[in-house]
Amino acid sequence: MIxxxxxxxxxxxxxxxxxxxxxxELARRVHLSPSPCLTRVKALEAAGLIRQYVALLDPQQLGLxxxxxxxxxxxxxxxxxxxxxEDAICAREEVMECYLMTGDADYxxxxxxxDIQALESFILEQLSPIAQVEKIRSSFAxxxxxxxxxxxxxxxxxx
Numbered sequence: 001m002i003x004x005x006x007x008x009x010x011x012x013x014x015x016x017x018x019x020x021x022x023x024x025e026l027a028r029r030v031h032l033s034p035s036p037c038l039t040r041v042k043a044l045e046a047a048g049l050i051r052q053y054v055a056l057l058d059p060q061q062l063g064l065x066x067x068x069x070x071x072x073x074x075x076x077x078x079x080x081x082x083x084x085x086e087d088a089i090c091a092r093e094e095v096m097e098c099y100l101m102t103g104d105a106d107y108x109x110x111x112x113x114x115d116i117q118a119l120e121s122f123i124l125e126q127l128s129p130i131a132q133v134e135k136i137r138s139s140f141a142x143x144x145x146x147x148x149x150x151x152x153x154x155x156x157x158x159x
Contacts, residue, residue, distance in 0.1 A: 065114060123138070
């Protein structure tokens, strides 16, 4: 774990809120001059704390009206079966998130699709043919109550 000071946390908070911010504006917001600010950002990137910069798109405006959570149980849970499943899932652009889980299901997927027909096609043509898949259970999100991408940035004393 990287030891962050308060300025690092403020830099990260600002970048999580708006990654398109200019270095000059970022420096102003965190009360640094631009050169030391850029040096800190580059150090955070080099340390792997900042993995990438992205633009968050509106799924509704792109016609992706269904947000579906799919629980998957596999026939076997050995390393090869898990890897075959993960490789197949990672190749699908409609899979937004995939987690290896404890509990009743082996994996939990979040899938963004335009409509029920696209979901049916995804399940029948993409998930079902994967030899390792034993059980598929879907749940539709009726309403997104909270969605965020910013991670909490507490200081060590706040834990």
